[in-house]
Amino acid sequence: MKNFSISRRRFPYLLCLLNVLYLPQPASAQDKSPTYAITHARIFTLSGGTIDDGTLLIRDGKILSVGAAVAAPAGAQVIDAKGLQVYPGLFDPITQMGLSEISAVPSTVDSTETGSFNPDVVAAEAILPSSEHIPVTRAAGITEVLAVPASGGFDFSGHPGILGGQASAIHLAGWTISDMLLKKSVAAVLRWPEIQTQTFDFSTFTRKQKPYAEAKQEYEKQVNELTDWLDRARHYAVALGHGGATDYQRDVKLEALVPVTRGELPVLVFADRARDIRNAVEFCEKQKLKMILAGGAEAYKVKDLLRSKSIPVILRPTLSEPADEDDPYDRSLSQPAELGSAGVKFAFGSFDNSFARRLGQQAANAVAHGLPYEEALKAVTLYPAQILGLADQVGTLDSGKIANVIVTTGDPLELTTEVRYLFIKGQLTSLDNKHKALYEKYLNRPKPQ
Amino acid sequence: MKKSTAHFALLALFVIALIPFHARAANASAAAADAPAVLLIQNATILTVSHGTIENGSILIKDGKIAEVGPSIKAPKDAQAIDAGGQFVIPGIIDCHSHIAVDGDLNEGSISVSSIVNIADILDPDDISIYRDLAGGVTVANVLHGSANAIGGQTIVIKLRWGQPASKLPFEGALPGIKFALGENPKRSNGRSGRAPRYPTTRMGVEETIRGAFAEARDYKAAWDAYNKRVAGGDKNVIPPRRDLRLEPLVEVLEGKRYVHSHCYREDEILMLLRVAKEFGFKVRTFQHVLEGYKVADEIAAAGAGASTFSDWWAYKVEAYDAIPYNAALMTRRGVVVSINSDDAEEATHLNQEAAKSIKFGGLSHDEALKLVTLNPAIQLGIDKRVGSIDVGKDADFVIYNHDPLSAYAVVQKTLIDGRVYFDRQRDIADRPAREKEKKELLQKEKKSAEKKAETGEAAKKPGEKKPEEKKPEEKKPEEKKPEEKPKPPQASAVSGGAQ
Numbered sequence: 001m002k003n004f005s006i007s008r009r010r011f012p013y014l015l016c017l018l019n020v021l022y023l024p025q026p027a028s029a030q031d032k033s034p035t036y037a038i039t040h041a042r043i044f045t046l047s048g049g050t051i052d053d054g055t056l057l058i059r060d061g062k063i064l065s066v067g068a069a070v071a072a073p074a075g076a077q078v079i080d081a082k083g084l085q086v087y088p089g090l091f092d093p094i095t096q097m098g099l100s101e102i103s104a105v106p107s108t109v110d111s112t113e114t115g116s117f118n119p120d121v122v123a124a125e126a127i128l129p130s131s132e133h134i135p136v137t138r139a140a141g142i143t144e145v146l147a148v149p150a151s152g153g154f155d156f157s158g159h160p161g162i163l164g165g166q167a168s169a170i171h172l173a174g175w176t177i178s179d180m181l182l183k184k185s186v187a188a189v190l191r192w193p194e195i196q197t198q199t200f201d202f203s204t205f206t207r208k209q210k211p212y213a214e215a216k217q218e219y220e221k222q223v224n225e226l227t228d229w230l231d232r233a234r235h236y237a238v239a240l241g242h243g244g245a246t247d248y249q250r251d252v253k254l255e256a257l258v259p260v261t262r263g264e265l266p267v268l269v270f271a272d273r274a275r276d277i278r279n280a281v282e283f284c285e286k287q288k289l290k291m292i293l294a295g296g297a298e299a300y301k302v303k304d305l306l307r308s309k310s311i312p313v314i315l316r317p318t319l320s321e322p323a324d325e326d327d328p329y330d331r332s333l334s335q336p337a338e339l340g341s342a343g344v345k346f347a348f349g350s351f352d353n354s355f356a357r358r359l360g361q362q363a364a365n366a367v368a369h370g371l372p373y374e375e376a377l378k379a380v381t382l383y384p385a386q387i388l389g390l391a392d393q394v395g396t397l398d399s400g401k402i403a404n405v406i407v408t409t410g411d412p413l414e415l416t417t418e419v420r421y422l423f424i425k426g427q428l429t430s431l432d433n434k435h436k437a438l439y440e441k442y443l444n445r446p447k448p449q
Numbered sequence: 450m451k452k453s454t455a456h457f458a459l460l461a462l463f464v465i466a467l468i469p470f471h472a473r474a475a476n477a478s479a480a481a482a483d484a485p486a487v488l489l490i491q492n493a494t495i496l497t498v499s500h501g502t503i504e505n506g507s508i509l510i511k512d513g514k515i516a517e518v519g520p521s522i523k524a525p526k527d528a529q530a531i532d533a534g535g536q537f538v539i540p541g542i543i544d545c546h547s548h549i550a551v552d553g554d555l556n557e558g559s560i561s562v563s564s565i566v567n568i569a570d571i572l573d574p575d576d577i578s579i580y581r582d583l584a585g586g587v588t589v590a591n592v593l594h595g596s597a598n599a600i601g602g603q604t605i606v607i608k609l610r611w612g613q614p615a616s617k618l619p620f621e622g623a624l625p626g627i628k629f630a631l632g633e634n635p636k637r638s639n640g641r642s643g644r645a646p647r648y649p650t651t652r653m654g655v656e657e658t659i660r661g662a663f664a665e666a667r668d669y670k671a672a673w674d675a676y677n678k679r680v681a682g683g684d685k686n687v688i689p690p691r692r693d694l695r696l697e698p699l700v701e702v703l704e705g706k707r708y709v710h711s712h713c714y715r716e717d718e719i720l721m722l723l724r725v726a727k728e729f730g731f732k733v734r735t736f737q738h739v740l741e742g743y744k745v746a747d748e749i750a751a752a753g754a755g756a757s758t759f760s761d762w763w764a765y766k767v768e769a770y771d772a773i774p775y776n777a778a779l780m781t782r783r784g785v786v787v788s789i790n791s792d793d794a795e796e797a798t799h800l801n802q803e804a805a806k807s808i809k810f811g812g813l814s815h816d817e818a819l820k821l822v823t824l825n826p827a828i829q830l831g832i833d834k835r836v837g838s839i840d841v842g843k844d845a846d847f848v849i850y851n852h853d854p855l856s857a858y859a860v861v862q863k864t865l866i867d868g869r870v871y872f873d874r875q876r877d878i879a880d881r882p883a884r885e886k887e888k889k890e891l892l893q894k895e896k897k898s899a900e901k902k903a904e905t906g907e908a909a910k911k912p913g914e915k916k917p918e919e920k921k922p923e924e925k926k927p928e929e930k931k932p933e934e935k936p937k938p939p940q941a942s943a944v945s946g947g948a949q
Contacts, residue, residue: 102767102770103766104639104767105766105767319796320795321581325577328877329584329798330584354764357761358761361857365799365802367858368858413857414856414857415808415855416806418809435773435810436775438771439773439779439810439811442744442746443779
């Protein structure tokens with residue numbers, strides 16, 4: 001009994017200890033990060049072209065300057081990057097980072113709230129800065145992500161609801177959430193209701209069928225409920241405007257929806273099928289919501305609509321099965337190129353934590369199927385930043401932007417490329433992680449006798 | 450007159466024969482091409498896997514086998530040629546853990562020893578995953594039962610001969626296998642709340658289930674051995690033991706006639722199975738997934754077991770929390786024969802890319818990485834004399850890429866099995882307009898007949914009859930096809946395949 005309780009106590013302690021080792025090295029909070037000069041590098045700014053032998057200066061968390069003729073100031077810490085390449089850090093716009101640790105274990109999963117309408121839950125309030133996923137993902141050159149409630153991953157609890165909560169943009173380093181926060185409320189999650197005649201019940205592991213008419217009725221009921229929520233939020237805003245908060249009972253859910261109804265907070269609408277996307281677009285237009293499509297397995301079928309309404313897309317992984325059996329085998333792979341040439345703005349997303357490090361691979365596979373390389377690179381850096389309204393802060397290597405920068409051995413989308421240095425908010429950040437630690441430990445296991 | 454009637458009849462026969470086939474196998478056009486007797490692949494970068502890379506090389510194929518490989522081969526007169534200038538040829542990819550080409554559910558989850566059932570009985574040659582995996586360069590798949598039982602169903606190795614009947618799928622001469630499973634899946638740890646427990650529910654019980662079954666199998670074998678001995682000795686009055694279909698496959702395991710492919714994750718359970726195997730004198734042919742294999746790589750190597758793992762999956766359950774992408778490289782360095790598998794129809798379409806990750810994670814060489822999806826799984830499945838490398842005498846199973854196959858930018862151009870082109874990207878693309886047209890026509894036809902039914906049947910309609918709109922093809926949710934122990938995480942909305 002005694003042993004058991006000790007080991008129970010020790011377990012989280014050990015986890016904490018490990019995490020300390022993985023966190024940014026130049027640690028102590030009082031230390032001011034030095035000025036860094038990355039020299040002799042091939043620099044891909046993604047805004048002003050490529051500099052073959054350039055210098056990038058980082059100071060006070062920001063990019064100070066970048067160019068061929070930039071000189072390293074006295075006292076700067078110089079990183080000779082001859083033979084290496086410099087890019088903005090990658091941006092994964094849909095993850096459950098910090099909200100979900102082991103997807104099959106509910107006690108480690110905080111990404112999906114129960115109930116259908118939770119517009120006021122906010123990802124940033126539950127992000128675990130010491131999640132093992134963070135340093136693992138960072139090692140793949142991803143410097144910032146959007147942590148999105150009700151955004152998938154594998155969830156045994158079932159239905160993700162309709163209004164899933166607010167997504168938060170975070171840097172992938174920091175001792176506390178305030179260190180990490182890029183923007184607390186970036187978008188409101190809307191899981192567009194589907195007309196589902198077939199569902200899969202994970203609690204009983206059985207498939208369930210229902211007639212189309214019944215499924216449609218359910219769908220309409222959900223859309224009506226959603227409309228009602230938005231109407232009430234508008235009324236609430238008007239009432240507040242007239243009388244002031246003291247005269248009315250506060251309603252935190254409606255309050256959270258007010259910026260959505262005004263088009264100030266975008267809605268991240270999860271929909272895959274063409275019909276669902278069309279319905280969602282029509283709905284958002286009628287309700288004057290600012291829509292970002294997430295998923296979009298059949299976005300190619302409605303590309304003209306998306307372009308004409310300027311609705312950007314965060315695409316589900318390129319490496320996904322086509323939606324239908326009779327789709328061309330490369331349907332998911334060629335969709336990004338098709339959307340790109342149709343003028344639809346899109347970014348790649350992993351929709352997951354464990355597979356976030358495949359973000360570059362997702363983009364490279366789209367290039368292999370026709371997407372111009374530069375577009376693919378932007379679709380994992382600049383475009384997610386633009387789509388989420390964060391491009392003034394991250395996404396390119398321009399002076400004044402937050403210094404989220406990677407120095408690599410080559411093309412960051414290629415499978416074999418290594419990240420050599422990584423900066424988050426101007427801090428040289430460790431690339432160590434749980435996987436590397438286990439690798440080194442067992443690499444050195446003595447041969448058994 | 451006679452002639453034209455005959456023509457018409459012939460044509461009708463042709464059309465009748467063609468329509469259902471074409472409608473059923475919409476992407477199958479590549480399979481229509483028959484194998485030429487002599488085929489020459491020229492001007493290619495040939496990654497033989499067994500003996501290095503040949504720049505600007507040729508491969509001569511006769512009757513489905515590799516007849517010659519070298520820098521310059523003179524084309525025989527009757528040879529059909531494939532110009533692979535600027536392209537890369539590798540041996541066909543072998544997926545050592547697959548669940549494609551199976552009709553319906555592949556988990557007989559009601560009992561903890563389901564060795565009575567056989568995946569070979571439910572092969573489905575029309576599963577579109579066969580074609581999609583072919584398009585990803587896979588030519589051979591080890592099709593396994595699910596992981597719901599400590600001792601699962603019997604398994605089979607197939608070639609992805611798309612367009613052929615089920616009887617042509619099995620890999621001739623490949624030893625059959627049996628699926629074992631350890632850890633969370635057979636003890637049903639995840640996601641089955643409210644269900645009555647089934648023994649075992651602990652790793653202790655999983656061990657006991659396997660040991661108990663083999664204790665029975667050993668006795669059963671002894672009874673048959675004694676019987677056969679007496680019969681051989683001329684005894685005519687001996688009564689044979691009662692047949693036991695559950696134990697027969699286990700006796701085959703004891704006799705080395707059936708391979709054990711065991712799903713596992715944690716280091717302790719890997720060693721546990723090795724102990725049980727040692728006690729009963731059988732071999733574990735492969736550990737599947739084996740995500741903590743790197744922790745006990747020396748023990749796996751010493752037992753002569755293979756390890757077939759994922760590239761970089763982790764953290765989807767507790768037993769996958771210590772999974773690391775260095776697993777394949779670490780085990781390779783300790784002398785284990787390692788392969789990278791898919792466990793998922795989609796993942797199988799880019800196994801070349803998954804293998805490449807072991808160059809970055811653990812420093813495998815280009816050749817070592819390529820072996821993870823070619824020669825090594827061939828060794829694990831006991832078919833390396835036939836496939837797995839580009840050597841004279843082996844089956845002409847190849848993948849032709851437009852770039853180095855260990856790059857994310859490489860796209861499969863052609864896949865050949867037995868010297869026959871089963872997938873051709875250019876032809877697939879060229880055929881798309883015709884398939885689109887065909888689909889539209891079929892939908893139109895379906896719509897018309899539904900309308901007709903609605904018109905004529907309105908009055909006579911029976912209560913409870915389905916309305917035509919219930920058949921809308923859009924309602925289909927393909928991702929729900931194969932419910933499994935755990936779906937593959939990267940699919941955003943999909944719940945697909947995988948009996949991890």
